[in-house]
Amino acid sequence: MFGHGRDLVLQNNGFLALGTVAAVILFFGLRSFDDEGRFNPLRAPMPQKVVREGGAPVSVVVDAQRDGHFVLDAQIGGRSTRMLVDTGASIVTLRASDARKAGIRPRERDYRVPFSTANGEVLGAPATLPVLTIGDIELRDLRIVVLPDDKLDISLFGVNGLNRFERRETTPDTLVLYTG
Template sequence: MGFFLLSLSFLSQANIVAVGLMPGMAILEKDGQRLVIKAGQEKQGITLIRADSEQCLIEINGVRQTLLLGASLASGYTVTKGQEVRLQQDFGGHYYAQVKLNGRTVRMLVDTGATTVALSGDMARKLGIAYAKGRRMRSATAGGIVNSFLVHVNEMNLNGITRYNVPVSVIEGSHPDIPLLGMSFLGQLKIQQDNGELVISE
């Protein structure tokens, strides 16, 4: 497991600097004070969401920002406009999206009525998701009550909109035949319709 440190001599003017990174931990310098933060921890208004040996994702005042090793986040930084995705409505009135789950692309049906993202057991196996290790549950479907498992997908990406540790319901068998993009992902985003398009934005 690698761990890297970087000299601060040329970053003395920075407000927040990523000076050391490793999986699940970051060493940040804020106004000259060094902070060691583990994933999920909050110190001096900075929450570490995730980290590896090259970059980390932090949250400050509800805004998430990625820092590369040695990069700085100066005070008074501006937040760029969030990513926006536009989906065309099909002839049946549905919206479909190409979504990456842990780097694997899956065509999904946008379903704001689904509490979570939902996959069939068959699809989960194709994606390498060990769902049997998840929390066993019972889910109501059009065909009745079925066995399901609640798991968390490390990363989901919709055309540049990325969310981490997303709850996913995996239903044993082959249904739903088309995975559902439900509210465990969409609930963190803004959704609106615009002239036959579904606009999803951060």
């Protein structure tokens, strides 16, 4: 009788382990399908969306990337530009190649303002971006700094850009920028 009870415990532990493995596979498996039902193990977050009330934009909703960062899909000079939301950057910082989309082409002597970055100190060129568009929300006459492409992997949407919105809410998964 003692051996039978032990076999039953081992059998239950086996079912428990099998059930746990199945639940983990199901959880990660379901996360690997996109909204159209196609299998995509590298599924990216949903693109940002503009929420409207009465036809007017009231917010921009941005899902976190897998690494937890928020990336905006902006338009500069009518061309798509990905920008990392960076609350550690006091000013919107563009790679020189992204600034060129708006016709901003700093000369060597324009790179005179020192900035401390994760990669050390670098000289940036101050400028004004005529229009930066997120969805159909336009931010006009935005102060920026331009850095050489080799000093910055992705353009940064810094605090002065964030402050153009009425308010913002952040959870680990979502950033919401409110227009009013």
